[in-house]
Amino acid sequence: MQNLYTTPEAAKLTNIPESTIRSWLRRYPEVFQFEVHVISDEHGQKLWTESGIELLHSRRASKTATDDDAEIDAESDAPNLLESLLEEDAQRLANEYWRLLPGRTLQRIKQMRDNPTPEQRQIVQTSVRAALNAGTEHLLLPTYQPRFLEGGDETD
Incomplete structure (x- = not known):
């Protein structure tokens, strides 16, 4: 199995700034x-192969980065940085939401039971009626209705 390197690791191995590596990957x-120089893992993280590290070394040797290149790299990396931060924060928020949801829901149910607003009281009453009706619905089916409800005599 071959060694794989994250972009920060590739930057250390090649002495090329991470932003430059990312920019090169995007621009070229x-x-x-x-699957030759770079692969993506199951989380979408890009990993560099030995072959990719060699290619980075050869590009570094053939291309000298000017200050203009560094400035362009920083500007072009801003959207990627923002996207990366947004993705990480969105994932953390989603995890926290699902972690807190059951407890918060139970807390709100207890609050509605113990000290409901008029609107919540109506919601609870409607829900209780619907549950009772669902539980007794089988009594209203024609096969279970007593004959006297149909207008006939039970003794017929």
Whole structure:
């Protein structure tokens, strides 16, 4: 099995700034081949292969980064950084939401039971009636109705 490296690890190995590596990957997709130089893991994280590290070394040797390149790299990485932060925060918020939901729901149910607003009282009464009706619905089916409810005599 071959060694795989994260972009920060690839940056340390090659002495190329992470932002430059990411920029090159984005700007030159024809140079960096997926499944050869870079692979994505199950979480979508890009991992560099040994072959990818060699390619980065060769690009570094053939291309000297100017200050203009670094500025362009930083500007073009801003949307990726923002997207990365948003994705991480959204995931944390979703996890926290689902973790807190059961307890918060139970808390609200107890509050509605113990100290309901007029609207909540109406909701609870409607729900209780619906539950009782659902539980007694079988009594209203024609096969179970006593004959006297149909207008006939039970003794017929």
